[in-house]
Amino acid sequence: MRKVILITLLLVGMAGCVTGLWSQAGGLYSSTPLNFSVDLPAGWMKSKITNGLIITRDGVLLQHIIITRHDINKELPHTKKKFKKDMLPQEAAEVIIDDMITDTTFLNFEIVENTPAKIAEFSGFKLVSTFKNTDGLKYKNIQYGFINGEWFYSIYYVAPQRYYFDKDIKTFEEVFKSFRLIKMT
């Protein structure tokens, strides 16, 4: 259990702790306080986390999608770097990469892809990375992110690279495409 929590937290990164109970996902999810909405797949479970939402179908170790909002004025968990309002998407991606590099639990961490991306109508980045846990299990992570006003939004999917990652990548892409900000800032 400790391992599950640890891996979840390291993957959740800025999101922090699971704060709500798990419930069935499916359909439109809208969070006015966090200013985003997203369509969730049926058959998955959802739970609130400190700054967002986590969903999984078979358990967080096997796959999960996290949507978070982070105050750019607040520190990240590992690097002391902060986001800035006027950062280019590439610079924001570098802050995320540096946070991962500084995190000693991401073993054999490698960036596979770092490219510009549109998230809803916003200019952001797409990062694809791999890493191992201490048992040698390799995970793959796709993360989209962008800065809007005082907030950094991030949507990402993590699963063991072998078998599980490919299994739910399409579901993740659908969740990603449905992401919207409720109010523009």
Next chain:
Amino acid sequence: MRYLLFALSLLIFQGCATTNLAPISKNFMSEDDEKRLWARSEEEEDVLDKSGLIYGDEELESYLNEVAAKLVSPDTVEHIPIKIKVIKNNQLNAFAFPNGVIYIHTGILARMENEAQLATLIAHEMVHSTHRHMLKQFRDIKNKTAFLSTLQVAIGGLGGGVGDLATLLGTLGTMAAVSGYSKGLETEADMEGLKAIVAAGYDFNEAPKLFMHLKKEIEEEKIQEPFFFGTHPRIKERIKNYESFINEQYSGQKGGIINRELFLEKIKDVIFDNAKLDLSAGRFNIAKNGVDKYLGLNPDDAKAYCLLGEIFRQKGEEGDMEKAREYYQKAISNDPVYPESYKGMGLIFFKQGEKIKAEDYLEQYLSLSEDASDRGYIEEYIKQCNKEGGQ
């Protein structure tokens, strides 16, 4: 949980075993609980070695092992082969496993000034292994309550990412790297370590200097790290011990080998790579100090000037962009085909709205770096420059 089970098993097996253990030397026979500690050490080392965090410079490791070999007797090495490895991590840390494998972080290596200081650190850590401190510490735990609280501190009670760290280092590594040993055992490591460096002919005056230097940096940069050598009280304890032993035992004697030039030549890449780690960690001033030290050894190095440019560009405080531009420009003057300097200049001009200059530098970056991993971003910027430039 597995840490707890492992430690409990040691506690159960050790029964009333003695803590009065002779250092490893001729006629050494390891005991049952010691064999388990060594086996456990190998497992934890295996995780570390496969973590992607090993610095992996064979020439450097060979040099470090040569220094270590001078500090230990052949009788001891026969039973406990000492092996030094380097971890890519910017924090002030070094630790030894009971089986003689010592890990040194690039963070502490990059702060050292000479071989005598390196020998001081290696000798201190080596004594923990050769004098069987881990076994003594485990055996010395008299009751379960004390034992559990010790373990809790070792694994997760210190904050600052120690819980995460425990996952990587395991129980033994975390105890050695984070909580350290009892005051008595640490003092023994200082004293016996000092004897070892003196016997090897090193200048004992360098021993406290290493820790004074670390103390100064911890204070000036307000460093807060979980590791033994990154904590202020532990560093003060080392300085006090070394100064007192030098006064008592070596007063009036001449120093010895320092080996500054050779040492700095061997670790210069570590200094540079560690500065990059400090930049990733957002420790801008510390990163700059590292690059400055590196430039002291390689005054014309373009990539070091470019890294200074990066530090100021990413820090982004008032006046930093001007400094960044100066450093990038210096890097370009020193090496006109080093691509990263052009990218840095291009990004600054792009954000400042000077699109023509931005385009020029970014084009040069792409032409010098055909396989640039960030080509997608750069081409976007160039497109925007063209669009806005044409309006």
